[in-house]
Amino acid sequence: MFAPEPHARIKALAASPIRRLSDHGLARGGVLPFWFGESDLPTADFIRDVAAAALKDGQTFYAPNMGIPPLRAAIAEYVRDLHGVDVGPERIAVTNSGVTGVMLAMQATVDPGDKIVIVTPSWPNLFEIPRILSGNVGYFPLEVEDGAWKLDEDKLIATLTPDVRLLLINSPSNPTGWQITPQQQRRLMEHCRKHGIWILADEVYERLTFDLSVRAAPSFLQAADPEDRLIVINSFSKPWSMTGWRLGWLVLPRALAAHMPKLIEYNFSSSPQFTQAAGIAALERGEEVVAAARARLIANRDVMREGLGRIDSIEATTPSGGMYVFFRVHGETDSLALAMRLVDEVGLGLAPGIAFSPAGEGWLRWCIAAEPAKLADGLDRLRRFTRAGNARP
Numbered sequence: 001m002f003a004p005e006p007h008a009r010i011k012a013l014a015a016s017p018i019r020r021l022s023d024h025g026l027a028r029g030g031v032l033p034f035w036f037g038e039s040d041l042p043t044a045d046f047i048r049d050v051a052a053a054a055l056k057d058g059q060t061f062y063a064p065n066m067g068i069p070p071l072r073a074a075i076a077e078y079v080r081d082l083h084g085v086d087v088g089p090e091r092i093a094v095t096n097s098g099v100t101g102v103m104l105a106m107q108a109t110v111d112p113g114d115k116i117v118i119v120t121p122s123w124p125n126l127f128e129i130p131r132i133l134s135g136n137v138g139y140f141p142l143e144v145e146d147g148a149w150k151l152d153e154d155k156l157i158a159t160l161t162p163d164v165r166l167l168l169i170n171s172p173s174n175p176t177g178w179q180i181t182p183q184q185q186r187r188l189m190e191h192c193r194k195h196g197i198w199i200l201a202d203e204v205y206e207r208l209t210f211d212l213s214v215r216a217a218p219s220f221l222q223a224a225d226p227e228d229r230l231i232v233i234n235s236f237s238k239p240w241s242m243t244g245w246r247l248g249w250l251v252l253p254r255a256l257a258a259h260m261p262k263l264i265e266y267n268f269s270s271s272p273q274f275t276q277a278a279g280i281a282a283l284e285r286g287e288e289v290v291a292a293a294r295a296r297l298i299a300n301r302d303v304m305r306e307g308l309g310r311i312d313s314i315e316a317t318t319p320s321g322g323m324y325v326f327f328r329v330h331g332e333t334d335s336l337a338l339a340m341r342l343v344d345e346v347g348l349g350l351a352p353g354i355a356f357s358p359a360g361e362g363w364l365r366w367c368i369a370a371e372p373a374k375l376a377d378g379l380d381r382l383r384r385f386t387r388a389g390n391a392r393p
């Protein structure tokens, strides 16, 4: 008998510590959950209505691999309008979620053993997915300076030697809220272009920048030529509160886009017609939804900054965008143990920083896309926890 086990590399994948914590919390009950990265608001009615009408209309068949033409055209128009970059629908691939977009991008670029550099702390999927493909992942840590996460781009560039295959950057970042500057994007693009290094830019939080003088965080598309080795990942999940719909897109160089239908065919073949119809509505009529999400996040960030600032033992960093506040409790170095104690002792559900690579250890991530009253309750619970002397001195 051969044991029915997967490959060693699949067994070695890290199970999500966030899921471990949430499973524990959900089994226990009475926990205020801020552990997942999603808004507590359902998708806007007008978007749901379009999907319902598409279903009623019988749009229940396979769609083209790269997405329905009107959605690809709407995405190209949206990118042009938002970033002033003409990408053309032929460079757009509609994906069955942002996370699937990450997998497709890696399948298209990563061979076993290829070196991959990822800026961390980072959403865990970005460094576990390349491991499914036997990529060789190296972490590049951001650093905390004056209460915010910073990138030392000289150091990063020194790490990007010609044997590196791919650089992975998520900005605005989950979990730190760090945001890359246009100048850093240009420098990295020039360096990677010179050495043939792919850049995989995860820009799913681009609309959730806290800088209200712009409509979106800077995109790598603005720093690139159309045939650069750049893949941009995006998703409907965060700006339009559509996490459960599983819909996203990639912007690809033409040479790669030509081969993407094959990868999509053999992964999931196509995204559902009715979710794609809803995607068009979000892009074309959803600006008010995005504006409201941003305003709410900015107000919540201020509430959290004030609330966490009043707890002595806490060091919080200020996010420039995204949906999270990343902070630590003095003296606490084991984030999973701390997150478990917060669940057990005061019913507060936060994501442990260790989930986001070793650079996140000691930190906690709080998703702030929630009702202010819930945040206030959570802050009270945290205050009670620290007052009770649970936090080590």
Ligand SMILES: Cc1ncc(COP(=O)(O)O)c(C=O)c1O
Residues within 6 Å of the ligand: 037, 097, 098, 099, 100, 123, 170, 173, 174, 202, 204, 234, 235, 236, 237, 243, 246, 247, 248
């Ligand atoms: C940085 C980042 N990229 C991509 C995604 C994927 O989003 P989805 O698969 O819901 O489109 C997420 C979700 O949390 C994320 O945080």
